[in-house]
Amino acid sequence: xxxxxxxxxxxxxxxxxxxxxxxxxxxxxxxxxxxxxxxxxxxxxxxxxxxxxxxxxxxxxxxxxxxxxxxxxxxxxxxxxxxxxxxxxxxxxxxxxxxxxxxxxxxxxxxxxxxxxxxxxxxxxxxxxxxxxxxxxxxxxxxxxxxxxxxxxxxxxxxxxxxxxxxxxxxxxxxxxxxxxxxxxxxxxxxxxxxxxxxxxxxxxxxxxxxxxxxxxxxxxxxxxxxxxxxxxxxxxxxxxxxxxxxxxxxxxxxxxxxxxxxxxxxxxxxxxxxxxxxxxxxxxxxxxxxxxxxxxxxxxxxxxxxxxxxxxxxxxxxxxxxxxxxxxxxxxxxxxxxxxxxxxxxxxxxxxxxxxxxxxxxxxxxxxxxxxxxxxxxxxxxxxxxxxxxxxxxxxxxxxxxxxxxxxxxxxxxxxxxxxxxxxxxxxxxxxxxxxxxxxxxxxxx
Amino acid sequence: xxxxxxxxxxxxxxxxxxxxxxxxxxxxxxxxxxxxxxxxxxxxxxxxxxxxxxxxxxxxxxxxxxxxxxxxxxxxxxxxxxxxxxxxxxxxxxxxxxxxxxxxxxxxxxxxxxxxxxxxxxxxxxxxxxxxxxxxxxxxxxxxxxxxxxxxxxxxxxxxxxxxxxxxxxxxxxxxxxxxxxxxxxxxxxxxxxxxxxxxxxxxxxxxxxxxxxxxxxxxxxxxxxxxxxxxxxxxxxxxxxx
Numbered sequence: 001x002x003x004x005x006x007x008x009x010x011x012x013x014x015x016x017x018x019x020x021x022x023x024x025x026x027x028x029x030x031x032x033x034x035x036x037x038x039x040x041x042x043x044x045x046x047x048x049x050x051x052x053x054x055x056x057x058x059x060x061x062x063x064x065x066x067x068x069x070x071x072x073x074x075x076x077x078x079x080x081x082x083x084x085x086x087x088x089x090x091x092x093x094x095x096x097x098x099x100x101x102x103x104x105x106x107x108x109x110x111x112x113x114x115x116x117x118x119x120x121x122x123x124x125x126x127x128x129x130x131x132x133x134x135x136x137x138x139x140x141x142x143x144x145x146x147x148x149x150x151x152x153x154x155x156x157x158x159x160x161x162x163x164x165x166x167x168x169x170x171x172x173x174x175x176x177x178x179x180x181x182x183x184x185x186x187x188x189x190x191x192x193x194x195x196x197x198x199x200x201x202x203x204x205x206x207x208x209x210x211x212x213x214x215x216x217x218x219x220x221x222x223x224x225x226x227x228x229x230x231x232x233x234x235x236x237x238x239x240x241x242x243x244x245x246x247x248x249x250x251x252x253x254x255x256x257x258x259x260x261x262x263x264x265x266x267x268x269x270x271x272x273x274x275x276x277x278x279x280x281x282x283x284x285x286x287x288x289x290x291x292x293x294x295x296x297x298x299x300x301x302x303x304x305x306x307x308x309x310x311x312x313x314x315x316x317x318x319x320x321x322x323x324x325x326x327x328x329x330x331x332x333x334x335x336x337x338x339x340x341x342x343x344x345x346x347x348x349x350x351x352x353x354x355x356x357x358x359x360x361x362x363x364x365x366x367x368x369x370x371x372x373x374x375x376x377x378x379x380x381x382x383x384x385x386x387x388x389x390x391x392x393x394x395x396x397x398x399x400x401x402x403x404x405x406x407x408x409x410x411x412x413x414x415x416x417x418x419x420x421x422x423x424x425x426x427x428x429x430x431x432x433x434x435x436x437x438x439x440x441x442x443x444x445x446x447x
Numbered sequence: 448x449x450x451x452x453x454x455x456x457x458x459x460x461x462x463x464x465x466x467x468x469x470x471x472x473x474x475x476x477x478x479x480x481x482x483x484x485x486x487x488x489x490x491x492x493x494x495x496x497x498x499x500x501x502x503x504x505x506x507x508x509x510x511x512x513x514x515x516x517x518x519x520x521x522x523x524x525x526x527x528x529x530x531x532x533x534x535x536x537x538x539x540x541x542x543x544x545x546x547x548x549x550x551x552x553x554x555x556x557x558x559x560x561x562x563x564x565x566x567x568x569x570x571x572x573x574x575x576x577x578x579x580x581x582x583x584x585x586x587x588x589x590x591x592x593x594x595x596x597x598x599x600x601x602x603x604x605x606x607x608x609x610x611x612x613x614x615x616x617x618x619x620x621x622x623x624x625x626x627x628x629x630x631x632x633x634x635x636x637x638x639x640x641x642x643x644x645x646x647x648x649x650x651x652x653x654x655x656x657x658x659x660x661x662x663x664x665x666x667x668x669x670x671x672x673x674x675x676x677x678x679x680x681x682x683x684x685x686x687x688x689x690x
Contacts, residue, residue: 058648083654095645098592098653100599104578107663111582112654120663142602156653305613321617328607329614331634342618368641383618392617 002027003192009065020046022216028192035207036196037238039401040373043216044196048166052088053079070163084113086164087157093149103137106156127159131185146173147291165193172398175290175427198401201240237402252281255390255421256302261311271297279421284412287425289439295425296394303392317389324394326379330367338367342386353385356411373399392423461580463672468567470679475563477686484559491566498573510565514558521554522546579665607638
């Protein structure tokens with residue numbers, strides 16, 4: 001018997017001109033691990049919300065069709081009633097944390113469900129232990145890293161002992177090791193799991209079944225082996241990519257040189273110590289390393305946003321910097337105006353920049369109406385529009401689907417080839433680059 | 448909240464700890480003598496020093512600078528006492544600018560009162576488990592949670608403001624002057640509203656608003672908790688009756 005069923009679901013958000021989901025039907029069975037793939041804004045998150053009852057109850061909108069989870073019709077059962085049956089972990093952990101201490105955060109859902117008081121703390125500890133986060137129990141949530149927070153969020157969902165676990169890009173803030181560890185925890189779970197992801201490699205290894213959504217329609221619903229064939233034929237970029245080979249040595253002009261740079265946000269806790277780095281015209285350089293190793297700090301120093309405590313930074317020309325999660329930092333109420341801001345209102349150049357990231361259609365939309373992946377691309381257009389000599393990007397592919405990522409990588413490569421340079425701080429080991437630099441907590445190794 | 452350090456440390460449940468800190472603040476407002484105020488302030492400083500240093504510094508700086516400001520300005524704003532230590536010029540509106548021994552004592556009392564109240568709040572903000580305090584609220588629990596969430600929003604807003612300014616600088620634009628900063632206010636508010644909506648969705652998905660919530664059991668009150676409550680009562684009584 002199916003644990004959850006979706007029949008002919010068509011849904012539109014309030015004031016949206018196009019439906020987010022169109023005639024979607026599927027059945028989920030106990031114990032299944034299902035990968036949910038598709039481009040940014042294709043309806044993946046909406047489908048997860050529908051299974052949790054958040055669509056239509058929380059968001060409103062037009063809802064046709066039927067969704068049942070464990071025998072409960074989501075049109076009649078409110079999300080609070082479904083909470084013990086279906087649990088969701090959203091993409092951004094910072095937007096889900098309610099309590100100040102990790103242990104209390106995990107207990108929050110149990111208290112809401114009315115779990116017997118004496119059962120609460122044992123279940124909290126069990127859930128934290130299941131995701132390898134028992135040591136974080138007494139830590140303040142404000143002091144946890146993104147990866148640690150994501151584990152606490154997963155523990156909060158697991159503590160509810162849901163029959164259906166809905167994970168919306170849960171590894172987007174984790175380094176590759178952290179993501180592997182997180183997915184290993186997911187693999188050990190009982191009950192059905194739907195895992196929406198843009199980093200498809202690990203998910204395709206884990207899932208038994210694959211759903212592919214595009215334009216709100218379910219284009220593929222098949223066991224993994226069949227789905228891999230379908231992807232190979234129709235959407236090859238969603239298959240695990242191979243690492244790009246390193247480029248040839250480059251003797252072009254140096255755009256940015258860091259020599260013996262040290263930096264600390266707090267005295268006695270250095271983030272960078274005696275780091276040296278060169279970026280030359282014509283190359284795309286990737287900075288990689290685990291969470292907390294100083295990639296972002298180094299990128300900011302290279303872009304001139306931070307002054308080092310020691311060492312020298314030399315730049316030839318102007319630098320532009322795209323921060324992590326740029327979708328949060330949009331300031332205009334129209335996409336075109338947002339991009340034109342960087343070129344003194346030149347809308348023609350802004351339109352060109354939007355076209356390069358595939359957002360020309362959104363020129364007159366409000367930036368906050370875009371999906372998270374679309375906002376990332378808007379942030380990229382807003383920085384690149386001024387054609388800086390050094391383009392510094394911090395996690396530019398987070399939440400971006402493989403097709404768009406490939407397009408952006410090609411565009412960045414062309415951008416560098418036109419005589420400028422690109423420095424990318426990323427967890428994404430598949431991001432194509434001419435040179436990769438591995439930044440470890442205390443050592444910088446040039447590959 | 449933990450009081451003391453090492454093996455002698457005593458952990459207090461959030462309610463007695465909050466009651467003790469509240470009593471300390473009330474006692475500070477009632478006390479009129481320098482010595483007991485100084486002792487109370489010193490005890491609160493020692494308590495606050497148990498907080499992690501990076502979080503503690505802004506609280507200590509804010510409280511210390513406000514108290515120092517009161518101590519330095521008060522003698523010039525009052526005309527009290529007969530033991531003149533220094534006589535200055537006549538200033539229009541303020542009158543004779545002099546300092547007396549009595550004014551210095553009063554300035555010390557007011558500065559220490561302010562410091563003690565500020566330190567009691569710092570200890571409340573830095574050392575208490577607010578989650579359990581909210582959970583212990585026997586009525587208006589949702590309102591208590593809303594207040595706790597709003598309190599936590601302040602540092603988040605600070606981070607968002609810094610991120611916004613940095614993102615704008617990264618695009619080659621400088622944020623200068625009141626007008627430049629004011630332009631960032633609207634996106635900052637929009638961002639925090641969006642964050643609040645996301646949080647509300649996540650809370651609903653975790654059953655917030657269900658009809659029969661339960662409460663995780665808090666730590667049982669021990670002798671230290673009872674002692675803390677008694678000490679709080681004693682502090683206020685002593686301040687009212689003798690000091």
